[in-house]
Amino acid sequence: MQITGIIPARYQSTRFPGKPLADIKGKPMIQRTWEQARKALDKVVVATDDERIRRAVISFGGEVVMTSPLHRSGTDRCAEASAILASAGSIHDAVINIQGDEPFIQPEQIRLLADCFLDEGVRIATLVKKIMSGSDLFNPNMPKVVVSKEWNAIYFSRSPIPFVRGKEKDEWKDAHEFYRHIGMYGYLAETLREITRLEQSSLEITEMLEQNRWIENGYTIRVRETTLEVEAVDTPEDLARITGKD
Numbered sequence: 001m002q003i004t005g006i007i008p009a010r011y012q013s014t015r016f017p018g019k020p021l022a023d024i025k026g027k028p029m030i031q032r033t034w035e036q037a038r039k040a041l042d043k044v045v046v047a048t049d050d051e052r053i054r055r056a057v058i059s060f061g062g063e064v065v066m067t068s069p070l071h072r073s074g075t076d077r078c079a080e081a082s083a084i085l086a087s088a089g090s091i092h093d094a095v096i097n098i099q100g101d102e103p104f105i106q107p108e109q110i111r112l113l114a115d116c117f118l119d120e121g122v123r124i125a126t127l128v129k130k131i132m133s134g135s136d137l138f139n140p141n142m143p144k145v146v147v148s149k150e151w152n153a154i155y156f157s158r159s160p161i162p163f164v165r166g167k168e169k170d171e172w173k174d175a176h177e178f179y180r181h182i183g184m185y186g187y188l189a190e191t192l193r194e195i196t197r198l199e200q201s202s203l204e205i206t207e208m209l210e211q212n213r214w215i216e217n218g219y220t221i222r223v224r225e226t227t228l229e230v231e232a233v234d235t236p237e238d239l240a241r242i243t244g245k246d
Contacts, residue, residue: 001093003094003114004043004045004085004090004094005038005040005041005043005045005095005110006081006096006097007037007098007100008048008067008071009030009050009053011050012050015234016233016235016236018052019233021053022233022236024239028056029100030056030057031056033098033099033101033102036103036105036106041110045062045065046065046100047064048066049068049071067084073210075187075192078095079192082095083193094117094187096114097185097186097187099232101233101234102232102233103233104231104242105184106230108226109184109228109230112226113224114186116186116222117186122220122222123187124185124191124214124220124221125185125224126153126222126223127181127184127224127226128179128180128182129180129182129227130180130227131180134173136180137160138160143183143209144156144159144161144180144181145180145223146162147223151222151223152222155203155215156211156212158208158209160172161178162176164176182226183232198213201216204216
């Protein structure tokens, strides 16, 4: 199976404008992310709508495609990039959507997600990590997911799910295994085209989590657990905290 990694990257960000070009030990963040992804995949492409990012990617020898500035999500941007690549003759069976603000992403996580497609029945896949702290459990900016016995996602929420009846909230973490969502997806190329054509669903709008749209429309999302930590850069303060790492 031919798998292409796509890194959606936009310049505008409410909390951190120009984030993909932020310097990390002499390299822009987008380069750090691209280099890590290339350790796991032969082909990795940056999808952007900004000329500054395009020039930066070309300068370090990466591949880039220009996409619309109107996309609401990284998934939508990946879908356009996938179509552009296909029209140019770059054949791929599946796409892995790699977050551009994770410059220290572990190649093992990308491989774990790619391996999901060894099962011919998998159309969409994502990663989760066990929640170890109560603050993470009740953090609405850290989406949670419940999974079936077959390790397919049942539902994603910003609330702690499931509800633990008969326990005080400070006891919940030890009463059940909770999982947080790691925002990296894999999709079959055909499925990626399909899900981006779906209208927004009520659960997606309520939670502001696009993956609920796919579940509402009958798509199965295979889940794999990672034990590796993921450090995203959402703010300049995040960048200052992690720049000591390489």
